[in-house]
Amino acid sequence: MQKIAKELGVVIPVSFFEEANNAHYNSIAIIDADGADLGLYRKSHIPDGPGYQEKFYFNPGDTGFKVFKTKFATIGVAICWDQWFPEAARSLVLQGAEILFYPTAIGSEPQDGGLDSRDHWRRVMQGHAGANVVPVVTSNRIGKEVIETEHGKSEITFYGNSFIAGPTGEIVATANDKEEAVLVAQFDLDKIKWKRHSWGVFRDRRPDLYKVLLTSDGSNSPL
Numbered sequence: 001m002q003k004i005a006k007e008l009g010v011v012i013p014v015s016f017f018e019e020a021n022n023a024h025y026n027s028i029a030i031i032d033a034d035g036a037d038l039g040l041y042r043k044s045h046i047p048d049g050p051g052y053q054e055k056f057y058f059n060p061g062d063t064g065f066k067v068f069k070t071k072f073a074t075i076g077v078a079i080c081w082d083q084w085f086p087e088a089a090r091s092l093v094l095q096g097a098e099i100l101f102y103p104t105a106i107g108s109e110p111q112d113g114g115l116d117s118r119d120h121w122r123r124v125m126q127g128h129a130g131a132n133v134v135p136v137v138t139s140n141r142i143g144k145e146v147i148e149t150e151h152g153k154s155e156i157t158f159y160g161n162s163f164i165a166g167p168t169g170e171i172v173a174t175a176n177d178k179e180e181a182v183l184v185a186q187f188d189l190d191k192i193k194w195k196r197h198s199w200g201v202f203r204d205r206r207p208d209l210y211k212v213l214l215t216s217d218g219s220n221s222p223l
Helices: 002-008 080-084 086-094 118-132 189-199
Strands: 012-020 023-031 037-042 067-069 074-077 099-104 136-140 142-149 152-159 163-165 171-174
Touching: 012 099, 023 074, 037 067, 074 086, 080 099, 080 118, 086 099, 086 118, 099 118, 118 136, 118 163
Parallel strands: 074 099, 099 136
Antiparallel strands: 012 023, 023 037, 067 074, 136 163, 142 152, 163 171
């Protein structure tokens, strides 16, 4: 991947299953456009549900939310289930991320064939873009995965629909749920920075009032 990034002059986030001594992480390495390894991020939020039982495989990440200064932009990268948490998106943009990336593998729910989370999934990340005034780039799998279990077949159909959202949450490019695709969009990051500053969503933050976020039940705020 480092050779490919250097040859093509592109930044590549590379997802992989990381073994670190006796720990295992859902990780992503960021390769800069000159082939340099900028470091890795380990997925923070680990889901546990039918078909998505990652707690069996992965430890919770210990890197914290990280941004990477690439040749083209400072980027923030989170992984799949991380995308449902506004705290992760805000933390990345607070650290200077100009674009957020979410590599993803999500689809149907084996226990409920009538549950389709695609539109919900997309709107949540559009909200991250709009709330933080940054573009969001999301990739998702297509195709079907069938696993034989002791209770019979467990089947997931991944719903694709990779997309790029602009800084107000608007969809600027999208793929479908059947075919592999390459999506391209162009942004003027200086203009977006001016827009972000002019909206005041970071200027007007009140971190002194957010201590409740450090609790599990919201009732015992730390001093």
